[in-house]
Amino acid sequence: MSEATGPAPVTCATCGATPQDEAVARLTWSRGTENGREVWTCDQCSRRHLRSIEGKLDSAWW
Template identity: 75%
Template sequence: MSDAAGEERPVCATCGSTPADPEAAALARLTWSRGTENGREVWTCAACSRRHLRSIEGKLDPAWW
């Protein structure tokens, strides 16, 4: 889904939610988590990030700790 500025709105890779309007999309780019999987950009909404925090931390390289 694109907003008026032509940018793609993020879609949560976990639950599939997407911001409702361009203002929410701008806020999502600040509050959602962005990652790269297999060379593509993936987004995780704030709710899913909180819900799955332990799993996300468990996948980090030990060098982060």
């Protein structure tokens, strides 16, 4: 039997930032799904790329 692991650590898929407080990041960062995997975007990158996110452009285009 394999040991259950918790959720993956939160890391910004755009800039690689990691939050000091992961609980706060889960409230203020953006979460999306790309190619079947969960991706997180920090609040600063989310603001910078807001139009692309709203337009549902793939992050490769940002």
